[in-house]
Amino acid sequence: MPKVDPDNEATFNVCVIPSDIKQTCNPKAAILSDLQQCQYSEDDVFAIKLALEEALTNAVKHGNCCDPSKRITVRYAVSNLKAVVIVKDEGVGFQPDRVPDPTTPDRLPLPDGRGIMLMRAYMDEVEYRDQGREVRFVKYRKSK
Numbered sequence: 001m002p003k004v005d006p007d008n009e010a011t012f013n014v015c016v017i018p019s020d021i022k023q024t025c026n027p028k029a030a031i032l033s034d035l036q037q038c039q040y041s042e043d044d045v046f047a048i049k050l051a052l053e054e055a056l057t058n059a060v061k062h063g064n065c066c067d068p069s070k071r072i073t074v075r076y077a078v079s080n081l082k083a084v085v086i087v088k089d090e091g092v093g094f095q096p097d098r099v100p101d102p103t104t105p106d107r108l109p110l111p112d113g114r115g116i117m118l119m120r121a122y123m124d125e126v127e128y129r130d131q132g133r134e135v136r137f138v139k140y141r142k143s144k
Contacts, residue, residue: 004077004078004079005077005079006077006078006079006081006082006083006084006138008077009075009077009086011077012075012076012077012084012086013030013034013075013076013077014073014074014075015027015030015073015074015075015076016071016072016073016074017071017072017074018068018070018071018072019059019060019064019066019067019068019069019070019071019072019089019090020060020066020068021056021057021060024053024056024057024060024072027052027056027074027076028049028052028053028056030076031048031052031074031076031078031083031085032045032048032049034076034078034083035048035078035083037078038078038079038080038141040078040083040141041141041142043142044083044139044141044142047122047123047139048083048085048122048123048139050118050119050122051085051118051119051122051123051126051137051139052085052087054115054116054118054119055085055087055115055119055135055137056072056074056087057115058089058115058116058135059072059087059088059089059091060072060089062091062094063089063090063091063093063133064089064090064091065091070089070090070091071090072087072088072089072090073086073087073088074086074087074088075088080141081140081141082124082138082139082140082141083138083139083141084136084137084138085136085137085138086134086135086136087134087135088130088133088134089133089134090133091133092133093130093131093132093133094131094132095131095132096116096128096132099113099116100113101117102114102117103117119135119137122139123137123138123139124138124139124140125137125138126138
């Protein structure tokens with residue numbers, strides 16, 4: 001198998017899990033291990049972990065509607081320069097630009113709706129693909 005290359009999705013590590021929040025610990029642990037091996041800073045690890053948790057939670061709850069027969073596919077590559085993660089669900093998709101702004105006064109008290117905003121705030125790149133069924137995010141490693 002070729003070496004994992006964050007610029008070549010064909011080489012990414014792949015983890016397929018059932019649509020169950022408890023199962024999301026497997027891809028999270030693998031990605032966090034790779035980040036530590038590449039000596040990412042605590043800030044970068046925190047940011048990637050936060051984005052990953054939001055993406056996986058959204059895939060389970062909103063994408064697959066907690067349907068245990070559906071799967072979530074996580075593809076990822078971590079190098080000394082950047083980490084790239086792609087989370088794909090089997091849902092109907094959505095249009096990210098139609099998600100209400102969670103910072104408006106009427107939305108502030110609501111417990112949901114901040115995941116996309118947090119991902120965009122903490123990642124260097126966030127891209128929705130396949131009609132919203134797939135999110136790709138990138139974090140460039142900061143110099144030490």
